[in-house]
Amino acid sequence: MSDGPGGSYTRDDLTTPTRSKERAAWDEETVHAILDAGSLCHLGFVRDGAPVVLPTLYARVGNRLYLHGSTGSRPLRGARGEQGLPVCVTVTxxxxxxxxxxxxxxxxxxxxxxxxxxxxxxxxxxxxxxxLDAIVDQVLPGRSADCRPANAKELAATAVVRLELERVSAKTRTGGVNDEEEDLGLPYWAGVVPVAPAHGTPLPSPHTDAEVPAYLRERPC
Structure with missing residues (x-):
């Protein structure tokens, strides 16, 4: 587990990559920054002896991850009780x-x-x-305060699982091309094409006459 604010997560066989170890990191700052930059994760578990990986929304609150789902979801049913459900969560x-x-x-x-x-x-x-508020705000900061909260019926139909961040690692690649020296003179284009998520212009519902809120106007497209 992490050794406190500004600390690092424990390295072990499960959290240490076998390839390109120099790209791995275990410090809280790096791990939390990567988690906080996204909202979609992949939840892996074993069901009836077979691996299953499902996409779902998440939020980080301190050293916990909250993952969203339905009460009818089999993996979330498996997380009930003291035993819980062994999982692997990835964010990329x-x-x-x-x-x-x-x-x-x-x-x-x-x-x-x-x-x-x-x-x-x-x-x-x-x-x-x-x-649930954290998950909504992870997708769009400020949104949870600008919508009707879930009522009792909706809460009963919604499930959230909690995962303590203990056995965690980050891995990154940055930089340019690593070509072989003998290939440098070849007549092919080489380089990096940047990729970044983009948000389009908000499209209002026909049932709203409210102005586009500031947290949407100020969000980069």
């Missing part, structure tokens, strides 16, 4: 296409986090509301 940001002069050296620039642990379903009503 694609930052660039690295185009080399050889096919072998093509790559991508990226930031990623992998978290292992046991997920538990959130049952405390206050924690559930906190988690």
């Amino acid at each position: 940001h694609l930052d660039g296409l690295v185009l080399a002069k050889s096919a072998f050296h093509h790559s991508v620039n990226y930031r990623s986090v992998v978290a292992h642990g046991t997920a538990h379903q959130v049952t405390d009503p206050a924690e559930l509301r906190l988690a």
Whole structure:
């Protein structure tokens, strides 16, 4: 687990990559920055002896991840009770296409986090509301205060699981092309194509006459 604010997560066989170890990091600052930059993760678990990976929304609150789902979801049902559900959660940001002069050296620039642990379903009503607000704000900061909160029926149909950030690592690639010296004179274009998410112009519902809120106007497109 992390050794406190500004600390690092414990390195072990599960959190240490076997390839390109120099790209790995275990410090809280790097891990949290990558998690906070996204809202979509992939939740992996084993069901009936077979691996399953599902996309879902998440939010980080301190050293916890909250993952959103439905009460009818089988993996979230598996997270009920003290035993919980062993999971692996991954978050990845694609930052660039690295185009080399050889096919072998093509790559991508990226930031990623992998978290292992046991997920538990959130049952405390206050924690559930906190988690749901955090998930909404992770997708769009400021939105949870600008919409109707979930009512009792909606809360009953919504499930959230909690994963303590303990066995966690980050891995990144930055920079340019790593071509072989003998390939440098080949007549092929090489370089990096930057990749970044973009938000388009908000399209209002026909049932709203409210102005576009500041947190949308000020968000880069």
